[in-house]
Amino acid sequence: MASIISIADLSKTYGSGRKALDGINLEIARGEIFALLGPNGAGKTTLISIICGIANATSGKVTVDGHDIVTDYRAARSMIGLVPQELHTDAFESVWDTVSFSRGLFGKPKNPAHIEKVLRDLSLWDRKDSKIMTLSGGMKRRVMIAKALSHEPQILFLDEPTAGVDVELRKGMWEVVRALQASGVTIILTTHYIEEAEEMADRVGVINNGEIILVEEKSALMQKLGKKRLKLHLSGKLAAIPDSLGGYDLSLGEDGQQLVYTYDTKSERTGITSLLSDVRAAGIKFHDLDTSQSSLEEIFVSLVREP
Amino acid sequence: MMNHRAVRAIYLFEMARTMRTLLQSVVSPVLSTSLYFVVFGAAIGSRITQIEGVSYGTFIVPGLVMLSILTQSISNASFGIYFPKFTGTIYELLSAPVSFFEVVLGYVGAAATKSIILGLIILATAGLFVPLHILHPVWMLSFLVLTSVTFSLFGFIIGIWADGFEKLQVIPLLVVTPLTFLGGSFYSISMLPPGWQTVALFNPVVYLISGFRWSFYEISDVGIGTSIGVTLGFLVACMAMVWWIFRTGYRLKS
Numbered sequence: 001m002a003s004i005i006s007i008a009d010l011s012k013t014y015g016s017g018r019k020a021l022d023g024i025n026l027e028i029a030r031g032e033i034f035a036l037l038g039p040n041g042a043g044k045t046t047l048i049s050i051i052c053g054i055a056n057a058t059s060g061k062v063t064v065d066g067h068d069i070v071t072d073y074r075a076a077r078s079m080i081g082l083v084p085q086e087l088h089t090d091a092f093e094s095v096w097d098t099v100s101f102s103r104g105l106f107g108k109p110k111n112p113a114h115i116e117k118v119l120r121d122l123s124l125w126d127r128k129d130s131k132i133m134t135l136s137g138g139m140k141r142r143v144m145i146a147k148a149l150s151h152e153p154q155i156l157f158l159d160e161p162t163a164g165v166d167v168e169l170r171k172g173m174w175e176v177v178r179a180l181q182a183s184g185v186t187i188i189l190t191t192h193y194i195e196e197a198e199e200m201a202d203r204v205g206v207i208n209n210g211e212i213i214l215v216e217e218k219s220a221l222m223q224k225l226g227k228k229r230l231k232l233h234l235s236g237k238l239a240a241i242p243d244s245l246g247g248y249d250l251s252l253g254e255d256g257q258q259l260v261y262t263y264d265t266k267s268e269r270t271g272i273t274s275l276l277s278d279v280r281a282a283g284i285k286f287h288d289l290d291t292s293q294s295s296l297e298e299i300f301v302s303l304v305r306e307p
Numbered sequence: 308m309m310n311h312r313a314v315r316a317i318y319l320f321e322m323a324r325t326m327r328t329l330l331q332s333v334v335s336p337v338l339s340t341s342l343y344f345v346v347f348g349a350a351i352g353s354r355i356t357q358i359e360g361v362s363y364g365t366f367i368v369p370g371l372v373m374l375s376i377l378t379q380s381i382s383n384a385s386f387g388i389y390f391p392k393f394t395g396t397i398y399e400l401l402s403a404p405v406s407f408f409e410v411v412l413g414y415v416g417a418a419a420t421k422s423i424i425l426g427l428i429i430l431a432t433a434g435l436f437v438p439l440h441i442l443h444p445v446w447m448l449s450f451l452v453l454t455s456v457t458f459s460l461f462g463f464i465i466g467i468w469a470d471g472f473e474k475l476q477v478i479p480l481l482v483v484t485p486l487t488f489l490g491g492s493f494y495s496i497s498m499l500p501p502g503w504q505t506v507a508l509f510n511p512v513v514y515l516i517s518g519f520r521w522s523f524y525e526i527s528d529v530g531i532g533t534s535i536g537v538t539l540g541f542l543v544a545c546m547a548m549v550w551w552i553f554r555t556g557y558r559l560k561s
Binding site for chain 2: 014015049052053054055056073074075076077078080082084086088089090091092093097101102103104105106107108109147
């Protein structure tokens with residue numbers, strides 16, 4: 001894997017003594033979409049802030065395309081576009097001016113054609129002369145994306161890009177992100193929506209309490225998430241699972257009062273129909289049933305619990 | 308290698324802000340200066356005889372220009388850097404490939420430019436009320452530029468330090484304005500009782516106004532060399548402070 005970002009043993013302790021990041025090691029591959037998942041306060045934003053130069057690390061090292069983010073910050077930061085989570089925009093400037101300002105700030109020569117393309121891609125072109133304060137929240141977020149793209153970054157950080165964004169707009173953003181990836185841009189996005197990671201990412205990293213607890217190909221993680229459980233609430237107690245049901249992934253719960261079947265929703269056949277007829281044939285009676293999917297929350301919990 | 312495009316972008320962004328707020332940036336200082344002329348120059352000045360060979364109205368011109376430059380430099384530069392902190396747009400400045408020197412150059416350069424323009428406008432306005440003669444125009448401009456840059460730097464520091472709008476106002480209001488009024492804008496230090504003359508020498512603004520007035524009329528409360536020395540000293544102190552702020556990330560980076 002050719003890394004574009006290498007993070008080695010990165011830690012961050014705030015002045016208050018709170019440890020936000022604890023020995024992070026992570027490699028981001030060139031050209032991939034990497035989704036960083038984690039509950040609120042897990043350290044996602046802190047990690048991004050350090051890479052982008054907004055916060056200082058307590059210890060550890062980060063390189064961006066071989067450039068150290070502290071000693072060679074100019075080269076490192078020139079490659080990065082950042083869209084923070086909070087809506088931070090100017091108020092009185094026009095869309096065109098604020099986006100052009102960003103390009104200049106990153107040391108790039110004027111290129112009105114590029115700015116125009118970015119604004120058109122983000123459906124902001126007809127509002128280019130509007131003052132930012134007159135725009136809706138969704139438009140302001142797109143202005144922030146336009147600012148980040150104005151200087152043609154090779155790496156784009158999207159911190160919770162679709163938090164509070166309606167479904168229509170979310171799909172539009174996904175399209176923009178895909179087009180960027182196709183043009184060779186590496187994208188790192190944080191989210192706590194599992195669908196977003198599922199839709200977009202090539203790889204997924206899970207962060208909790210300032211530690212990376214898992215980095216996996218999305219397909220592998222989705223398999224874990226794709227499992228569902230069918231619970232049969234039995235009318236009587238069952239001492240053991242009958243041999244006739246040995247072919248199913250079954251377990252007993254609640255002192256033998258529940259029969260739990262785990263199955264894969266992604267496979268063509270879930271096996272539910274044949275299970276139910278086999279249960280009936282085995283003479284097991286049940287009075288209720290329900291199904292549940294392991295949520296991201298549960299995955300977090302189970303990951304954290306593991307030694 | 309310097310990111311000159313970033314300096315230019317920040318500078319033009321700040322100058323555009325000035326142009327947007329032209330009324331408040333230029334018209335209001337000019338108006339208040341005119342009021343000073345009416346009140347001090349015409350009403351009170353008519354009862355004061357000449358001070359060291361120049362009429363009272365003429366005498367107060369350099370002090371009035373300084374008064375505006377000090378307050379405007381501080382308020383421009385402090386607001387310029389405080390506002391991005393307040394709205395959160397500072398993230399972009401921190402994540403951009405710019406050195407702290409370039410950031411200061413952009414913000415302080417724009418604030419100082421505005422002050423210099425304003426100082427010249429006020430000078431021209433004063434010329435409408437009283438006859439002006441400038442004996443050392445080059446020195447006059449040098450003092451104007453030096454003071455504008457120094458106090459824009461000072462304002463920049465206040466803008467970084469402030470974590471609320473109140474703090475943004477407190478130093479200009481409680482420290483700079485009193486020091487300017489007591490710094491000989493409207494009188495010569497020699498007009499004070501001897502005890503207060505000594506106290507006045509602890510006021511740094513006395514040296515600024517004295518030096519500036521010298522460049523007009525060759526009248527000064529303290530030696531011209533001392534004036535330049537104190538002004539440069541304050542400039543160096545502000546630069547050291549800004550250097551420390553950026554080295555430590557004080558109030559900018561966690």
